Amino acid sequence: MDNWKWGSVYFAVLGAVTLWFGCWELATSLGITELWATGWLKLFPEGMDWMCLWRGIVTFLAGLLIMWGAFRFSNVEGFGTSLIGVIMLWILAGCDILKMICGSLSGQGSWTYSLYGFLKYYAPPYPTATWLLPFSLVMIFFIVSWGKGNEKEQKEQKAIIADKESLSSTKKEETV
Amino acid sequence: MTLTSDERWDLIDKITRETVRFGKYERSLKDVVGELTVRPSTGIPLAIAVLFGFFSFFFTFGLSFLMMLLDPVFSRYLIPWLKVTVPGGGATLKESSLLYGILVGDPTALHAFEYFGVLTSGLYVAIGVVLPAVFAFYIILTILEDTGYMPRLVTLIDTVFHKIGLHGFAAVPMLLSLGCNIPGVEATRALETRKQRFMMMALLGVFIPCGAQLGVMLAVVPEYVGLILLYCIVSFFIAGFVLDAITPGRSPEILIDVPPYRAPTWRNIARKVWHRVEGFIAVAIPMVLAGVLIVNILYWVGVIGWIGSVLSPMFVYWFGVPEETAGPLVMAFLRKDVAVAQISAIKMTVAQTIIAVTLVTIYFPCLATFIMILKEAGVVDLLKCLGILIVSFFIFGGLMQGIVSVMGV
Numbered sequence: 336m337d338n339w340k341w342g343s344v345y346f347a348v349l350g351a352v353t354l355w356f357g358c359w360e361l362a363t364s365l366g367i368t369e370l371w372a373t374g375w376l377k378l379f380p381e382g383m384d385w386m387c388l389w390r391g392i393v394t395f396l397a398g399l400l401i402m403w404g405a406f407r408f409s410n411v412e413g414f415g416t417s418l419i420g421v422i423m424l425w426i427l428a429g430c431d432i433l434k435m436i437c438g439s440l441s442g443q444g445s446w447t448y449s450l451y452g453f454l455k456y457y458a459p460p461y462p463t464a465t466w467l468l469p470f471s472l473v474m475i476f477f478i479v480s481w482g483k484g485n486e487k488e489q490k491e492q493k494a495i496i497a498d499k500e501s502l503s504s505t506k507k508e509e510t511v
Numbered sequence: 512m513t514l515t516s517d518e519r520w521d522l523i524d525k526i527t528r529e530t531v532r533f534g535k536y537e538r539s540l541k542d543v544v545g546e547l548t549v550r551p552s553t554g555i556p557l558a559i560a561v562l563f564g565f566f567s568f569f570f571t572f573g574l575s576f577l578m579m580l581l582d583p584v585f586s587r588y589l590i591p592w593l594k595v596t597v598p599g600g601g602a603t604l605k606e607s608s609l610l611y612g613i614l615v616g617d618p619t620a621l622h623a624f625e626y627f628g629v630l631t632s633g634l635y636v637a638i639g640v641v642l643p644a645v646f647a648f649y650i651i652l653t654i655l656e657d658t659g660y661m662p663r664l665v666t667l668i669d670t671v672f673h674k675i676g677l678h679g680f681a682a683v684p685m686l687l688s689l690g691c692n693i694p695g696v697e698a699t700r701a702l703e704t705r706k707q708r709f710m711m712m713a714l715l716g717v718f719i720p721c722g723a724q725l726g727v728m729l730a731v732v733p734e735y736v737g738l739i740l741l742y743c744i745v746s747f748f749i750a751g752f753v754l755d756a757i758t759p760g761r762s763p764e765i766l767i768d769v770p771p772y773r774a775p776t777w778r779n780i781a782r783k784v785w786h787r788v789e790g791f792i793a794v795a796i797p798m799v800l801a802g803v804l805i806v807n808i809l810y811w812v813g814v815i816g817w818i819g820s821v822l823s824p825m826f827v828y829w830f831g832v833p834e835e836t837a838g839p840l841v842m843a844f845l846r847k848d849v850a851v852a853q854i855s856a857i858k859m860t861v862a863q864t865i866i867a868v869t870l871v872t873i874y875f876p877c878l879a880t881f882i883m884i885l886k887e888a889g890v891v892d893l894l895k896c897l898g899i900l901i902v903s904f905f906i907f908g909g910l911m912q913g914i915v916s917v918m919g920v
Contacts, residue, residue, distance in 0.1 A: 386567065386737070393563050396556035415543040419553050423560035430567040437576035446583045481540050488537065 342477050343408035346417050349470055350402025353424065356463040357395025364388040377460040390427065394463060397423035414481065421474045427464035428471075545772055548663045558667055561660065565651050573647025574640075574726045581639045585623045590631050594618065597630075613807045624730070625856050633803035637796045640730075642788075644722040648690035649787045650780070657775035657783075666767055675748060676755030676762040677707055684711055688719040691791055692880040695719065696887055706760025710751065712884050713896045716876035717903050718747040728868055731855040735865050742914070743872060746907045754899070810838070829905070831912045832867045833859060839867070840874060850874075862915045869911045873903055 362368045364387040397420045404417030439456035514522065538546075547553040594600060597615050599608025604617045611618075616628030623635035655661050661683070669679030680701045688695030692715060699711045720728065720743065728736050755762070809815050815838040823834030839853040850871045859867065876884070885893050 386563075386570075388737075389559075389563050393556075393560045396559065400553060400556060411538060411540065411543050412547070415540060415547050416553055418540070418544060419547055419557050423557060426560045426564040430564055430571065433568065434571050437571050441576050441579040446587075478540070485537070485539060493534075 338477075338480060339409040342473075343405050345473060346401050346405035346408060346421075349467070350398050350400075350405055350417070350420065352398070353394060353401055353420075353467055354398030356467070357391060357393075357398045360387070360391030360394050360463065364391045375459045375461070376466060377462060393423055393427055397421075397427070414477065418474060418478070421471045424464055424467055424471050427462075428468035431462050431465045541772055545659075545663070545769070548660070549666045549769065551667065554663065554667045558664055561655070561664070565655070568651050569644070569647050569722070569725075570729065572650075573644045573722075574729055577643030577647065578640060578726070581643065582623075585631075585635045585639055589634070590615075590623060590626070593628075593630055609811060612811060613804065616807070627803065627807065627853065627856075629800055629804045629807065633800045636803075637800060640726050641722070641796075642792070644726040645690050645791050646784070646788055648722045649784045652686060652690065653780050653783045653787075654775055657773070657780060659770045659772045662767055662769045666769060669765075669767070671748075673762075675710075675751030676758075677702065677711060677751065678762070678765045679767060680765065681707070681711055684715060685719060688715045688721065689725070690722045690787075692716065692719065692721050692876050693794055693883050694787065694790070696880055696883040699887065703763050703765065704761045706758050707762060709760075709888060709892050709895070710754050710758060712888055712892070713754065713899045714747055714751055716880055716884065716896060717873050717900055718743045718750065720872045724872065728872075732861075732864055732868055735861075735868075739865065739869050739872060742869060742907075742911060746873065746903070750899070750903055750907075806838070829912075830866055830870060830908050831916075832863045832870070833857060836867050836870070839871065865915055866908070866911050870904070870908050873907050874900070 359368070400420030400423065401417050402420075404413045404415070404420060407413030408417060435456045439453045548557055593615050597611050599611040600615065600618055601607040601611075603619055604612055607615075607618060612628070614628050614630050616626035616631050620626045620631075623639065624632060626632045626635075655664070665679035665682050667679075668682050672678050672681045683701055684695045684698035687698050695715050696712055699708045699715075702708050702711055720740070725736070728739065732739070806815070819834045819837035822837045822840075826832050826834055826836055835857045836854060839850040839857075854864065854867045854871065857867075881893070884896060888896075
């Protein structure tokens with residue numbers, strides 16, 4: 336199996352997991368199931384209820400797009416669709432990480448800092464998107480591979496065009 | 512020498528053969544992602560995520576992080592220093608002098624929000640709340656503009672805005688107004704016709720809360736900000752639909768140039784953000800301070816108490832809020848954010864607080880925006896906006912009371 340087939344399987348699984356988390360977040364924020372958290376994973380970062388629903392919608396749609404794109408991963412449109420889903424996950428995870436950094440640096444409005452106060456913001460449990468972030472970074476490998484493949488194709492094309500041009504100029508010279 | 516038509520075409524062919532290179536064009540990944548972000552099936556989910564990121568950054572960085580960093584400047588240093596430095600301070604506001612009351616405010620207040628003095632609450636709201644919110648807002652807006660995502664967002668929501676006689680570019684003044692209504696009104700110049708500009712100004716002024724106001728709303732009723740925003744958006748489109756039907760004029764189609772995605776340069780972002788924040792500091796901060804000063808004087812003279820007693824039947828029976836909210840509503844004409852802060856100091860039920868905050872949101876824009884509309888649209892359109900405000904205020908304010916009582920908040 337080449338890299339692109341592996342990628343297709345990998346992102347189909349990642350999409351399914353993300354979709355499952357999204358359904359769970361939606362169900363929780365709509366009050367269908369109770370909030371669930373362990374020592375390592377929690378569904379939402381602390382914050383406003385209405386942002387949790389919004390977050391659930393984003394996770395759900397991200398999972399859907401990653402999975403949808405994964406089924407035709409070697410095609411540029413399929414790959415692009417998965418990439419958009421992954422970018423959505425990165426946005427969520429980026430927001431979570433920013434929240435940790437801002438929380439640890441703010442001093443909670445008192446300008447008094449302690450090592451424990453600083454580090455506690457980086458301790459688990461983490462929201463779903465933060466857990467999914469490292470797995471989604473595999474996408475960078477495929478973006479780079481795609482770029483390299485494109486570069487190679489362009490070089491080949493340029494070489495063909497250059498060959499044709501040199502051939503036609505030789506013919507012109509011969510005619511003259 | 513004149514050429515025949517055939518000779519001209521032959522010449523064109525010859526030049527084309529010598530100058531144009533033909534090759535196989537393949538869409539790059541960047542092209543495809545660019546196309547997918549304007550296609551509804553993939554573009555709308557991304558837009559939902561981008562707007563989530565937008566507001567999350569705004570709340571986390573602007574309203575939580577920067578506000579917390581700045582809070583001790585006021586609560587620990589400036590306000591205690593003012594309390595001992597300004598002469599005429601007493602145990603309560605009634606025992607204090609007029610100068611102390613205007614500059615420092617209520618000496619029994621526990622938080623900078625509750626003093627209502629020009630140099631205490633006035634400076635705190637202007638620099639401690641409004642400035643971080645506006646700064647964070649402009650950073651993220653500039654990044655979206657410079658990456659090339661904004662034109663794509665405009666394209667995506669074009670269809671929705673067409674339903675109310677506007678087009679996708681209406682998103683630009685709408686988003687800018689979430690930072691501050693003044694640049695929002697200025698940005699209506701991007702719209703084609705006078706009808707569209709007038710509609711957008713009226714809708715912005717009534718239904719779009721500014722960044723400062725969002726910040727204070729978040730401090731006063733954090734768990735209901737989503738409900739109030741949703742209500743404002745729905746009201747925006749209902750009012751827009753009605754306005755489109757009754758306002759004479761054209762709503763033409765537009766062509767949008769969608770540039771390719773680019774990595775933004777941080778130098779450009781820094782310049783643009785500074786330019787916008789500078790403009791905000793020059794216009795809005797003096798307005799906040801002047802607003803607090805005028806309201807304090809009106810309060811001391813007894814005008815606010817009089818307005819409250821005159822308007823109390825309407826506030827109590829139509830909107831279901833206490834008569835004391837009349838004062839903040841007068842204040843809302845000068846600065847909406849200060850008005851929301853004042854509302855937080857009035858004892859109300861949760862339902863009354865939600866209604867009062869919604870009323871301030873859909874109340875007429877602050878004085879600075881009012882002046883801006885006058886400058887951009889003229890006296891006639893400003894008076895029309897005033898009419899729309901009064902009608903919207905009664906309809907949507909009364910409706911909110913009904914919604915809140917149905918929800919059983």
